[in-house]
Amino acid sequence: MTSYLNADLHCHSVVSDGTLTPEELAARAKANGVELWSLTDHDEIGGQHRAAAAARSQGMAYLTGTEISVTFAGNTVHIVGLGFDPDNTALAQGLAATRGGRGERAQEMAAQLAQVGIHGAYEGALKFVGNPELISRTHFARFLVETQVCRDTNEVFRKYLTEGKPGYVPHRWATLGDAVRWITEAGGLAVIAHPARYKFTANEEYALFSEFKAHGGAGVEVVTGSHTAAEYVTYAAMADEFGLAASRGSDFHSPDESHTDLGTLPYLPGHLTPIWETLADRVQPAT
CATH class of the missing domain: 3.20.20.140 (Metal-dependent hydrolases)
Incomplete structure (x- = not known):
């Protein structure tokens, strides 16, 4: 090789x-x-x-x-x-x-998004999860694209899921x-x-x-x-x-x-x- x-x-x-x-x-x-x-x-x-x-x-x-x-x-x-x-x-x-902290983090992310008018994000993200233990920002991003809150996943991260934006919750790894x-x-x-x-x-x-x-x-x-x-x-x-x-x-x-x-x-x-x-x-x- x-x-x-x-x-x-x-x-x-x-x-x-x-x-x-x-x-x-x-x-x-x-x-x-x-x-x-x-x-x-x-x-x-x-x-x-x-x-x-x-x-x-x-x-x-x-x-x-x-x-x-x-x-x-x-x-x-x-x-x-x-x-x-x-x-x-x-x-x-x-x-x-x-992995253990991801579910709790996801609930916090959904609560923050609800405060800016985006409801049902946790349930919506779950639809995209192959493994519920591994729910992540990517799954939330796919939900926000599906519901036309954003055009694509890059826009979701830019507006909602990076530090300082509603929906961002850090995780201790x-x-x-x-x-x-x-x-x-x-x-x-x-x-x-x-x-x-x-x-x-x-x-x-x-x-x-x-x-x-x-x-x-x-x-x-x-x-x-x-x-x-x-x-x-x-x-x-x-x-x-x-x-x-x-x-x-x-x-x-x-x-x-x-x-x-x-x-x-x-x-x-x-x-x-x-x-x-x-x-x-x-x-x-x-x-």
Whole structure:
């Protein structure tokens, strides 16, 4: 395996906040030329056996995956885990604990939206939830689009679901150390997801990478759906500086919402160590 592999190691199914089943995602990935795939549902590993079986049926290699929400420097940061044992009890328990606050948070979000005249948002969001434990802002956004409060999900987030807007309720997630430990103790490797999205200061970002590395973190998403070409270069340099492997993933959620389709990103810069080389013994072969 090399950098010039069509690997897509970040996407979401109906098990969290995507709109396609693991089987539909596998078929879409294969149709787009993906050679190595991972399903990384938010704080959830319940779709892993389905995804691995679907990858095999499509003739694609597979890595187990999840995306864990953590709180760092007052912000929500996402840590992708790859190549772990999907039946690891401690990982499953940790993810269940971090999911636990979502229902209460969703009720608070609905109450705030009701105060600005948007009623029935909790019930409306539930219609879009494949897994009620994982109700999220994305599900509220789909309800507000369906009811024509907003034109699209981007407008919903801009007007209602970001900090300082009605409908925004912060959630206290796991710590960075928790997430990295759960992943590594389950036999996997931890990866910082889409680092350009966090809008940290330079000092905060350096602290994130330093603490992540100190906890045993192993990789960073360099080429991802939310990074620009310039950001590929920035985070390739960060991977070099911190001795991290590089990952690649579209962060695909839905054919109607995602900017970047499965398997359509540029390749990783050639000088980097791809995370899949570090995880070669955990890749489930295509056949």
